[in-house]
Amino acid sequence: xxxVKQSPQSLIVQKGGISIINCAYENTAFDYFPWYQQFPxxxxxxxxxxxxDVSEKKEGRFxxxxxxxxxxxxxxxxxxxPGDSATYFCAASKGNQFYFGTGTSLTVIP
Amino acid sequence: xxxxxxxxxxxxxxxxxxxxxxCSPMKGHSHVYWYRQLPExxxxxxxxxxxENIIDESGMPKERFSAEFPKEGPSILRIQQVVRGxxxxxxxxxxxxxxxxxxxxxxxxxxxxxx
Numbered sequence: 001x002x003x004v005k006q007s008p009q010s011l012i013v014q015k016g017g018i019s020i021i022n023c024a025y026e027n028t029a030f031d032y033f034p035w036y037q038q039f040p041x042x043x044x045x046x047x048x049x050x051x052x053d054v055s056e057k058k059e060g061r062f063x064x065x066x067x068x069x070x071x072x073x074x075x076x077x078x079x080x081x082p083g084d085s086a087t088y089f090c091a092a093s094k095g096n097q098f099y100f101g102t103g104t105s106l107t108v109i110p
Numbered sequence: 111x112x113x114x115x116x117x118x119x120x121x122x123x124x125x126x127x128x129x130x131x132x133c134s135p136m137k138g139h140s141h142v143y144w145y146r147q148l149p150e151x152x153x154x155x156x157x158x159x160x161x162e163n164i165i166d167e168s169g170m171p172k173e174r175f176s177a178e179f180p181k182e183g184p185s186i187l188r189i190q191q192v193v194r195g196x197x198x199x200x201x202x203x204x205x206x207x208x209x210x211x212x213x214x215x216x217x218x219x220x221x222x223x224x225x
Contacts, residue, residue, distance in 0.1 A: 004152075043201050043216035089153065102151055
């Protein structure tokens with residue numbers, strides 16, 4: 001059972017464009033929603049995270065939008081750069097256990 | 111994060127052999143989590159351990175898989191009698207004594223190939 005559904009599976013964006021990745025969850029007990037960035041051959045690294053008491057969090061070019069009523073959250077990468085090309089995972093956690101989405105492979109073309 | 115050390119980085123085993131994956135947490139961290147990443151899939155939680163204790167093993171397959179985190183030394187994920195379906199990347203994460211996974215950092219993973 002997929003607790004967190006992520007889309008799209010892959011995304012190609014022109015340099016300078018906006019990359020948008022969406023996630024949806026079912027369990028309302030989740031209380032922490034991080035995004036991880038993973039480069040080939042590396043482990044996931046925490047990128048940005050949000051708690052359900054806020055609707056938006058911005059860190060540099062990265063923004064999380066959170067819609068509690070719809071049980072959805074999304075990652076926006078503004079002014080996308082070729083160095084942003086990686087796989088992005090959303091996750092939802094409750095206590096010590098994370099549930100990850102299936103990942104989005106982002107390619108930013110120059 | 112380079113602070114969490116996993117070895118080996120790559121492991122090849124024949125069907126029926128045993129695989130041992132090691133994870134040394136970041137300095138000062140006493141909580142370890144193991145995740146499995148199958149091709150084209152996200153990361154799936156396997157087990158959460160503290161020193162000498164298994165806290166949550168709800169994601170571990172019932173047979174052939176075991177994990178430990180001894181008082182001294184790294185955490186070990188052991189897979190007995192490996193099968194082709196065990197081929198995956200196995201990631202370890204660690205967090206400090208507060209135990210909140212929000213502060214967890216991942217290692218670079220061990221890629222297991224069963225031939």
